[in-house]
Amino acid sequence: MSRVKSVATGKSRRAMVGGMPMPGLTERVAKAVFLAIICAVVVLPFIGVVSTSLAPAEEVTKAGGFVMFPAQGIDLSAYRSIFAGGTVTQALLVSGFITVVGTTIALFLTCTLGWALSRRGSVGNRPLLLVVLVSLLFNPGLIPTYLVVQQFGLLDSVWAVIVPVCVSAFNVIVVRAYFVGLPDAVIDSARIDGASEWKLFWHIGLPLSKALVAVIGLFYGVGYWNSFFSALLYLNDSSQWPLQLVLRTYVVNGVELGGQELGLGSETVPPQTSIQMAILMISIVPVLCVYPFIQRHFAKGVLTGAVKG
Amino acid sequence: MRRDYPVLLLATPGLLVILAFQYYPLLGNVIAFQDYQPYLGIDQSLWAGLDNFKVIFDGDPEFLNAVKNTLILTVIQTVIVFPAPIVVAVVLHSLLSNRLRQLVQSIIYLPHFMSWVIVVAVFQQVLGGTGMINNWLRSNGHDPLHIIGNVEVFRALLTSQVLWKDTGWATILFLAVLSQIDRALYEASSVDGAGRWRQTWHVTLPGLKPIIILLLILKLGDSLTVGFEQTVLQQQAVGVDASEVLDTYVYNNGIIGGNWGVAAAVGLVKSAVALTLVLTANKIAHRLGEEGVYRG
Numbered sequence: 205m206s207r208v209k210s211v212a213t214g215k216s217r218r219a220m221v222g223g224m225p226m227p228g229l230t231e232r233v234a235k236a237v238f239l240a241i242i243c244a245v246v247v248l249p250f251i252g253v254v255s256t257s258l259a260p261a262e263e264v265t266k267a268g269g270f271v272m273f274p275a276q277g278i279d280l281s282a283y284r285s286i287f288a289g290g291t292v293t294q295a296l297l298v299s300g301f302i303t304v305v306g307t308t309i310a311l312f313l314t315c316t317l318g319w320a321l322s323r324r325g326s327v328g329n330r331p332l333l334l335v336v337l338v339s340l341l342f343n344p345g346l347i348p349t350y351l352v353v354q355q356f357g358l359l360d361s362v363w364a365v366i367v368p369v370c371v372s373a374f375n376v377i378v379v380r381a382y383f384v385g386l387p388d389a390v391i392d393s394a395r396i397d398g399a400s401e402w403k404l405f406w407h408i409g410l411p412l413s414k415a416l417v418a419v420i421g422l423f424y425g426v427g428y429w430n431s432f433f434s435a436l437l438y439l440n441d442s443s444q445w446p447l448q449l450v451l452r453t454y455v456v457n458g459v460e461l462g463g464q465e466l467g468l469g470s471e472t473v474p475p476q477t478s479i480q481m482a483i484l485m486i487s488i489v490p491v492l493c494v495y496p497f498i499q500r501h502f503a504k505g506v507l508t509g510a511v512k513g
Numbered sequence: 514m515r516r517d518y519p520v521l522l523l524a525t526p527g528l529l530v531i532l533a534f535q536y537y538p539l540l541g542n543v544i545a546f547q548d549y550q551p552y553l554g555i556d557q558s559l560w561a562g563l564d565n566f567k568v569i570f571d572g573d574p575e576f577l578n579a580v581k582n583t584l585i586l587t588v589i590q591t592v593i594v595f596p597a598p599i600v601v602a603v604v605l606h607s608l609l610s611n612r613l614r615q616l617v618q619s620i621i622y623l624p625h626f627m628s629w630v631i632v633v634a635v636f637q638q639v640l641g642g643t644g645m646i647n648n649w650l651r652s653n654g655h656d657p658l659h660i661i662g663n664v665e666v667f668r669a670l671l672t673s674q675v676l677w678k679d680t681g682w683a684t685i686l687f688l689a690v691l692s693q694i695d696r697a698l699y700e701a702s703s704v705d706g707a708g709r710w711r712q713t714w715h716v717t718l719p720g721l722k723p724i725i726i727l728l729l730i731l732k733l734g735d736s737l738t739v740g741f742e743q744t745v746l747q748q749q750a751v752g753v754d755a756s757e758v759l760d761t762y763v764y765n766n767g768i769i770g771g772n773w774g775v776a777a778a779v780g781l782v783k784s785a786v787a788l789t790l791v792l793t794a795n796k797i798a799h800r801l802g803e804e805g806v807y808r809g
Contacts, residue, residue: 227607227609227709231709235604235607235608238604239604239605239617242601242617242621242681243617243620243621245677246620246621246623246624246677246681247620249635249638249639249645250635252638252639252645253635253638256638267648270638270643270644270645270648272645312526313526313527313530314527316523316524316526316527317523317524317526317527317528318527319523320520320521320523320524320527321524323517323520326516326517326520326521327517327521328517328521329520332524332528335528335531335532335536336528336531339531339535339536341734341788341791341792342539342784342787342788343738343784343787344534344535344536344538344539344541344784345538345541345542345763345777345780345781345783345784346760346763346764346767346768346776346780347541347544347763347767347768347773347776347777347780348538348539348540348541348542348544348777348780349534349538349541350767350768351538351541351544351555352533352534352537352538352541356533367530367534368530368534369534370530371527371530371531373531373535376527400519401519401520401522401523402519402523405523426626429628430626430627430628430629430630430631431628432628432629432630432742433741433742433745436745437768448628448630451628451630451631451634452630452746455630455634455637456630456633456634456637456746456747457749477643480634480638481638484631484634484635484638487628487630487631488627488631491626491627495623495626496619499619499622502622502685
């Protein structure tokens with residue numbers, strides 16, 4: 205490829221950066237404002253949620269429900285009351301179980317299937333790949349899926365939230381594409397040394413794909429942590445509700461949480477807004493904690509799927 | 514066969530899940546042709562011929578309303594929501610500082626990882642009667658705005674929620690494609706006297722064309738699936754007329770209302786239409802000389 209040297213022509217005396225002329229001042233200001241507004245629109249609501257959940261009761265009551273910048277120090281009573289052992293604590297345990305167990309199962313099944321499909325030349329490889337690909341094209345439908353879950357006896361069990369979505373065909377394709385791209389030499393030499401298929405997968409394939417597995421794991425994890433509709437569909441007993449359903453009932457629909465539901469008995473309950481924001485916070489925090497570590501791998505994970513899939 | 518059984522063994526559990534929850538439910542669609550009664554099951558429920566499809570062909574007003582709402586939302590999403598990340602990606606791509614770009618990216622990806630429940634809750638806290646904006650308006654002597662639960666602005670509300678949640682995330686693909694554009698193209702066009710606008714028009718956007726077409730095709734397949742969780746969450750506040758979409762129609766009629774056969778019939782037609790749309794769009798893309806989703 206011949207390199208075109210950047211030439212300052214008579215028409216444009218502006219400096220060149222990466223082949224593009226240096227932007228003018230107006231353009232730079234316009235872009236800065238545009239991006240600042242977008243970032244603010246994303247960040248400010250979160251700040252409001254954190255502030256309200258941490259603000260002292262009097263300040264929240266005085267502000268009529270919402271505090272942007274708590275001026276009178278920090279009050280953790282909202283958090284204390286939701287962790288007191290009532291509805292929210294229970295929901296947190298359910299959500300934790302669904303997320304941890306679900307993600308583990310999902311990663312295992314997705315990676316094993318992806319690995320198997322990446323072993324080109326083995327019997328049935330093509331047709332099996334086709335089975336996975338074709339399933340991406342159609343949607344089995346809400347009612348039939350419900351009937352299948354019912355038929356398997358999963359209704360009113362957290363497994364109904366976990367099992368039906370534990371293998372995403374799309375993620376299988378992404379993982380497969382990545383495994384296919386691993387250097388053959390490493391795998392072949394291990395095979396010559398007598399490694400079994402399982403050993404190849406577990407000791408070579410997976411360790412070489414840590415970043416991708418982490419991203420896929422985040423996708424599954426977030427999916428399970430956020431699962432709302434399947435829980436609404438399959439779990440009728442409110443003692444089995446995950447956090448998202450509690451969030452819907454007590455925050456979106458605005459049902460008031462009393463001392464009984466919170467596990468506080470007859471003690472005074474902090475303002476509902478603070479409690480609502482605290483529930484909102486604990487449903488956001490786990491994602492926020494994992495996000496920074498995996499964020500830099502996003503592009504890789506998404507692109508392996510989109511470009512090669 | 515003997516040589517390959519370990520590979521097949523590894524594939525089995527994952528495949529079983531796909532067969533059980535993607536393929537096996539397809540059989541359940543037979544209840545679209547039945548007068549399905551849960552206590553009788555599929556075996557013993559009576560056959561109803563095409564009776565369940567009458568809602569569709571006779572143009573039941575509630576069904577037509579759901580179709581109308583769904584299509585309007587699809588159009589809004591294609592015209593407003595779809596181009597938004599392209600604009601953001603082009604602006605981000607034109608930034609000179611890598612660090613700044615990465616910072617902005619980490620911020621705007623975030624809402625994608627919030628559930629719809631969280632997004633709806635956050636919107637209520639910001640725009641609701643006692644929310645952030647109305648508090649501010651009241652304390653400054655203005656009249657509060659009635660946004661949440663208002664039928665007239667419901668579509669705008671849904672749209673802004675989708676924009677907030679996924680615009681940032683959707684830039685990821687466009688940015689990746691943009692980073693592949695050969696810098697020499699910019700240099701060459703610059704030598705030919707192209708300014709920054711002309712470069713965007715003649716280099717950046719053509720570079721994005723294949724991915725835009727690909728995503729539009731995929732979107733077409735989803736065009737009858739819009740705003741399901743969002744709507745289920747907010748239907749109480751705004752009423753069925755304004756908010757019913759096809760998916761909520763299936764949910765409300767089938768699982769809540771017990772009209773299993775009718776709901777399954779609507780769902781079946783919906784899936785069939787979606788599949789046809791994707792296959793057709795893909796064909797058209799090939800005719801136009803684009804890659805499309807797959808080669809077939």
